[in-house]
Amino acid sequence: MLDGLKGPPVHPVLKLLVQRLALGLLLLLAVSAVIFLGVEALPGDTAQAILGQSATPQALENLRNQLGLNEPALTRYFAWLGGVLTGDLGISLTNGSDIATAIGQRLGNTLFLAGCAAAIAVPLAILLGLVAARYAGRWPDKVISGATLTTISLPEFVAAYFVIYLLTQVIPIFQPVAMVFPGMSFWAKLNAIALPVIVLVLVVLAHMMRMTRAAILNVMQSAYIETAELKGLSPMTMIWRHAFPNAIAPVVSVVMLNLAYLVVGVVVVEVVFSYNALGQYLVDHVTKRDLPVVQAVGLIFAAVYILLNMLADIIGILANPRLRHPK
């Protein structure tokens, strides 16, 4: 009668997706524990950090009680986790503002910048990669590779100062300070973030371009490409129709890595352009030992990272017939 317990047959892809999703959540839970432990392990005492050197023992004790620092770590971890699950990230220790609200706006800015940079960088990198693969070893390939490798080799802040000099002083078409505010029109916002977008595009272009080029060249060795060639297809059609679809998995995983970088790793660019986003907010509060904020932002960054990697996995599976139809 065991058959009666079985539902309709589950599609293997769906099963795989559910598995991946569950794995991602489990990973996130583990990360939350690691973040909490890491913050716990920081030397020093939060109450002391807030009150400074003039703190009296009584004031310290009061504040510790108020912040619940006297509870055992496990209790505090689950209290925090419970809060996170219900959308309550707690209160910032340094200025008493609601963390979720503060993060909300800044996360929006982070995603806006990352999204704009990705919208330009990803198609551009793939296109350049295709062109470089088509003319592998010839001058277009060398120019593209040389130029993108140069821009990735520049530290972000050097590239940033360079574009500030070039595009606000020599050819004054953009603004060096990229703050965006609610109430600005979409175009005004785009104009404001033009320079950081340019810098980020320069920084992430090479990695994705090189991977596209390598993956396609790899596929080009296959027998079916030879067949296509013998059928008389033009090189670009061959690459686009036959090589690229089979090179998607490695390209996607590199694209996702770079997207994750655009969201979580651009604090230097944010500082140089005074862009009011999440990275700068995190660094501000790390130095102030504002632990609830550090935990919350850390968790968000981890979630973004896990989500994008999971997405890369799933797309890789869907793009690969052998993984899509496991025997």
Add this chain to the structure above:
Amino acid sequence: MTDASRQLDHMIERVRKGRMNRREFIGRSTALGVSAGLAGALFGKVAMAQEAKKGGTMRLGMYGGESTNSLDPAVAASQVPYQVNMTWGEMLVDTTPDGGLDMRLAEEVSSTPDAMEWKFKIRSGVEFHNGQTLTADDVVATLKRHTDEQSQSGALGIVQGIAEMKAEGDMVTLTLKEANADLPFLMTDYHLMIQPGGGVDNPTAGIGAGPYVIEVNEPGVRHTFKKFANYFDSSIGHVDEIEMLVINDNTARTAALQSGQVHIMNRVDPKVAELLAGVPGVTISSVPGRGHYVFIMHCDKAPFDNNDMRMALKLAINRQEMVEKILGGLGSIGNDFPINAAYPLFDASIPQRTFDPAMAAEHYKKSGHDGSPIVLRVAPGAFPGAVDAANLFAASANGAGIPLSVQLEPDDGYWSNVWNVEPFCASYWGGRPVQDQMYSTAYSSTADWNDTKFKNARFDELLLAARGELDQDKRKAEYSEMALLVRDEGGVILPMFNDFVCGVSDKVAGWYDDPNGDMMAGRAQVRCWMA
């Protein structure tokens, strides 16, 4: 009338119309044989007298803001909160550029001959941003709030000297514990913004009687203001809107001024001041003031609790080199006490301490230090060029055999985690209008901001005596002795007094030099206008 004087008149006329900037005026005047100093003063006079244009939006690009800043004037410590509070707030009295008193919310100040009781007549009909009318009770409540230790006020040391505060009608009477001839100047302290009801209910409301109302307050990002229609003084507060952008990165701030995104910037890096001065449409204002850059040692913590150690470090710093390399010549050398010729009653006869590695080595040996590294903490934002200055200091000290090492700290959080916490770090002071206030803020034993932990009974005694002393000669002698105590026993290493260096766009008019502080003592946005 000679040709030269006719030309000068013509130029003055152009300045009056806002058609000529400071640099051009001084350049052309000196070509006519007028000294640069005189030309500067003349420009200031004419510029101040010119007809102000109303309206427009002024944007400031500012160093010195953090995402943890608060609007509570009691806890303001860095440049942006100072400037923000000066925009929405108003004090009883302010200081004029030439060191006099500027009557703000008080109309008249008078005292008994022994300087024990002071009366402030409160201006009538002044309105707060919330519509409330200013009363003497608001003034007393404000001062009382700052006396409360809970308020963590930077002005605590000042208001603690007041024994009794009384409000009667439009008169506020302050009875002091000890006589103080400088009391009105103490009331110009930037923490003492008068708030409705003293700001007791909500100290961070940002509601005052100043010329502008806060619109957006995003600490560490930006602060925007709108003109307060019912401001009592129609002679200032010219632009309609003010936008202060926090741009802590030097390069970005400079680029923002060059590209016209902001109209005024503070803290021009001395390294680029000359280059920036060559940019069309930008003028550099370098104002000698009372501000100074310091390396501060806690006198109560090892190894700095040993005066030989402190003396060794004071002798191991090359002051001349600092002024030339760090300030780019835009400043003057210091003598390890916080007073210079910009203060009244300054004693110029105190011998200048010079760089003396041999003496430094001797003192170091006498201190009996075990040779472990002496750590000097510094962040780029401690003052412009702070990291370079610390490295120069370490190099000259190492040359004298002192194991000084520099530890780089992050900018953000420096003022809460390092300054006034760690025993040896770099810092700066903006200076105060009178000696008494500078010493009471940072050198009296009980001062909250005694950042060198200098505790000297004789010094405290002299501070009190000089405070109530009406005989100027005696007073000067007392200040002189105090200077020597700080210089020879204190924890402050004061290699240089810095000029306040700001960059001002030609789109801004009405700028004048104010030695009381950076950015026209925090009032540039209120007193200048859009040309």
